[in-house]
Amino acid sequence: MDARRLDDLFAALGDPGRRSLVETVAARGDATATELAADLPVTRQAVAKQLTALADAGLLRATRTGRETRYKVTPGPLEDAVAWMVAVGARWDERLAALGRSLERRR
Amino acid sequence: MDARRLDDLFAALGDPGRRSLVETVAARGDATATELAADLPVTRQAVAKQLTALADAGLLRATRTGRETRYKVTPGPLEDAVAWMVAVGARWDERLAALGRSLERRR
DNA sequence: ACTATACGCAACTGAATGGTTGCGCGTCCG
DNA sequence: CGGACGCGCAACCATTCAGTTGCGTATAGT
Numbered sequence: 001m002d003a004r005r006l007d008d009l010f011a012a013l014g015d016p017g018r019r020s021l022v023e024t025v026a027a028r029g030d031a032t033a034t035e036l037a038a039d040l041p042v043t044r045q046a047v048a049k050q051l052t053a054l055a056d057a058g059l060l061r062a063t064r065t066g067r068e069t070r071y072k073v074t075p076g077p078l079e080d081a082v083a084w085m086v087a088v089g090a091r092w093d094e095r096l097a098a099l100g101r102s103l104e105r106r107r
Numbered sequence: 108m109d110a111r112r113l114d115d116l117f118a119a120l121g122d123p124g125r126r127s128l129v130e131t132v133a134a135r136g137d138a139t140a141t142e143l144a145a146d147l148p149v150t151r152q153a154v155a156k157q158l159t160a161l162a163d164a165g166l167l168r169a170t171r172t173g174r175e176t177r178y179k180v181t182p183g184p185l186e187d188a189v190a191w192m193v194a195v196g197a198r199w200d201e202r203l204a205a206l207g208r209s210l211e212r213r214r
Numbered sequence: 215a216c217t218a219t220a221c222g223c224a225a226c227t228g229a230a231t232g233g234t235t236g237c238g239c240g241t242c243c244g
Numbered sequence: 245c246g247g248a249c250g251c252g253c254a255a256c257c258a259t260t261c262a263g264t265t266g267c268g269t270a271t272a273g274t
Contacts, residue, residue: 007123014121016114017232019191026195034250046233048252067241067250075196075203082189082206088133089182095213096182099189102209103202124262141220153263155222174220174271 005058006084009077012057018050022059022073030072079103112165113191116184119164125157129166129180137179186210 013019024039025031033048040047051071054060058077062069086100120126131146132138140155147154158178161167165184169176193207 003123006126010117010126011121011123014118015232016110019113019117022195026198032250042232043234044251045235045253049232052252064251069251073196073199075192075200078192078196079200079202082192082203085182085185085189088129089180089185091133092180093182093186095186095210096189098213099206099209102206122262139220149262150264151221152223152265156262159222171221176221 002080005077006080008057009059009081012054012059013081015050018054021047021050022054025060025071026073030070032068032070034068109187112184113187115164116166116188119161119166120188122157125161128154128157129161132167132178133180137177139175139177141175 013022021036024036033051034044036051037044037047051060051062055062055071058074060071061074062071064070082099083103086096086103090097090100120129128143131143135142140158141151143158144151144154158167158169162169162178165181167178168181169178171177189206190210193203193210197204197207
């Protein structure tokens with residue numbers, strides 16, 4: 001488990017605004033910075049910054065086609081985060097332990 | 108799912124130092140601020156602040172006995188975080204979807 | 215009783231960060 | 245070709261926050 005990657009991942013998820021962005025992108029399937037900014041009280045650049053941060057964390061993937069760059073969800077890193085939580089909490093929580101076994105089985 | 112609680116939770120987990128603290132407490136079973144600060148290049152107050160932040164997020168529970176307050180892990184909130192990740196990523200990742208089904212079954 | 219220990223609270227400082235504005239560059243379309 | 249659209253980069257500002265120092269208080273041990 002790469003600790004450095006987990007750092008970026010959790011830090012990215014730590015901000016409510018960024019987490020909300022991930023939710024919206026997930027709901028839409030994909031989206032651009034300007035599209036997302038249209039429904040938010042912030043500028044496009046602010047959203048773009050957050051999106052690049054999320055992309056750096058591995059949560060989103062940017063694909064530039066023509067003059068627009070679309071972002072979509074790449075849920076792989078979420079598994080690492082889940083794995084960390086299970087590793088920490090399994091000892092004290094039976095449901096997390098069960099989840100850990102389920103995760104292990106699927107590997 | 109309480110969004111407010113998730114905010115505190117992810118924000119608490121977002122800091123590498125704090126996450127490391129959770130790991131150490133989990134490994135020891137329980138610990139005090141001074142104990143943890145002894146192995147770290149920071150002061151006790153710094154650690155104490157982080158511990159109270161983690162306690163506010165619901166990840167740790169403080170128990171004062173005599174003149175010392177011991178912290179231990181309360182993994183319940185981690186399930187909420189896992190649930191959020193599953194909700195976001197299940198559509199794009201079969202393993203997360205499977206995890207979601209497993210989580211649902213256990214409810 | 216006296217000292218050492220362990221803690222919490224408050225004020226301060228420096229760094230990180232979210233947001234803004236301004237600008238320049240590539241891309242689509244009339 | 246020329247204007248509009250979409251994006252990224254850079255500088256700047258305000259806020260937040262982690263960490264420190266200092267102090268007061270309660271508990272444990274001698």
